Amino acid sequence: MNDWQRKSPLDWEKYVNKMVKVAAIEKHEYEGWVLTVDPVSASVVLATFLENEKVSISVVLGHAVQEVEILKEGDDEMKQRLSCIFAPEESKAYSPEELEKRKNDLKTWLETNHIPVTEQGESGRTLCVVGVLTIDPPYGPEECSSSNEIILSRVQGLIQGYLERQQ
Amino acid sequence: MPVPVPVGVLRLPRGPEGSSRGFSPTSPRFQALLGEPVAAQGVRATLRERYLRGLGAARGRPTRFCLRAGVCVEAVFGAADVGAMAFQVDALRTPLGVQAAALLRCTDVLAYSFLLD
Numbered sequence: 015m016n017d018w019q020r021k022s023p024l025d026w027e028k029y030v031n032k033m034v035k036v037a038a039i040e041k042h043e044y045e046g047w048v049l050t051v052d053p054v055s056a057s058v059v060l061a062t063f064l065e066n067e068k069v070s071i072s073v074v075l076g077h078a079v080q081e082v083e084i085l086k087e088g089d090d091e092m093k094q095r096l097s098c099i100f101a102p103e104e105s106k107a108y109s110p111e112e113l114e115k116r117k118n119d120l121k122t123w124l125e126t127n128h129i130p131v132t133e134q135g136e137s138g139r140t141l142c143v144v145g146v147l148t149i150d151p152p153y154g155p156e157e158c159s160s161s162n163e164i165i166l167s168r169v170q171g172l173i174q175g176y177l178e179r180q181q
Numbered sequence: 182m183p184v185p186v187p188v189g190v191l192r193l194p195r196g197p198e199g200s201s202r203g204f205s206p207t208s209p210r211f212q213a214l215l216g217e218p219v220a221a222q223g224v225r226a227t228l229r230e231r232y233l234r235g236l237g238a239a240r241g242r243p244t245r246f247c248l249r250a251g252v253c254v255e256a257v258f259g260a261a262d263v264g265a266m267a268f269q270v271d272a273l274r275t276p277l278g279v280q281a282a283a284l285l286r287c288t289d290v291l292a293y294s295f296l297l298d
Contacts, residue, residue, distance in 0.1 A: 050231035050235065052265070071235065074292045100237075
């Protein structure tokens with residue numbers, strides 16, 4: 015393992031949304047805006063904006079990284095631009111009222127089906143099922159997270175069915 | 182009735198260290214399992230999510246892989262495994278012809294790049 019792979023996620027985060035120059039083994043060099051650093055392989059994902067509005071993505075694998083030098087800080091506009099690159103296309107913006115309604119509808123439905131559910135997080139925006147599964151806004155099957163995969167797949171199936179019946 | 186012939190069990194060798202599947206106690210995945218500050222865990226999750234979305238975006242795109250010793254090959258990106266051991270690619274263009282499907286070992290790959298519209 016090299017020095018770069020040994021860094022912690024908090025160290026890697028300092029490079030995100032910044033223009034960097036990555037020196038790799040065999041004298042390769044890569045420049046671009048850091049989108050993310052994979053915490054498993056320490057691979058650096060770089061984005062460069064080309065003239066024809068296309069984005070070139072380069073991934074330098076962690077084992078090949080020798081040095082990363084920050085060239086430029088990113089402003090808010092650049093951060094916004096970078097965060098949009100990999101955002102899922104179907105993601106839809108919900109207003110706070112819509113989110114509140116979706117949450118309450120789902121909570122009521124879960125309770126009528128005798129599934130214990132509580133609210134947690136800031137202003138109770140996260141639903142918590144049986145204390146082991148959380149559902150974040152906008153409360154679809156994709157927003158469920160749990161370390162228990164059996165419960166996860168059951169609840170995702172339930173929510174999927176619930177949403178399909180609503181339509 | 183024919184007597185079944187016992188078949189030898191093929192055991193695959195362990196993957197190289199550093200980018201192993203998380204069972205090695207020194208691997209980053211195992212270290213993460215041992216527990217770390219909650220803040221680090223949140224950051225880890227955010228970084229990993231973006232990386233996985235990036236892999237999703239790469240799927241099906243013509244990708245250029247830079248390998249060791251200055252070798253560059255082109256292929257259509259398929260998938261990567263969870264522990265970053267190998268990339269699956271389609272239509273790998275090699276000097277000997279086009280391979281319909283292939284696995285590229287991550288330790289051989291230095292970098293890869295692709296275009297997003």
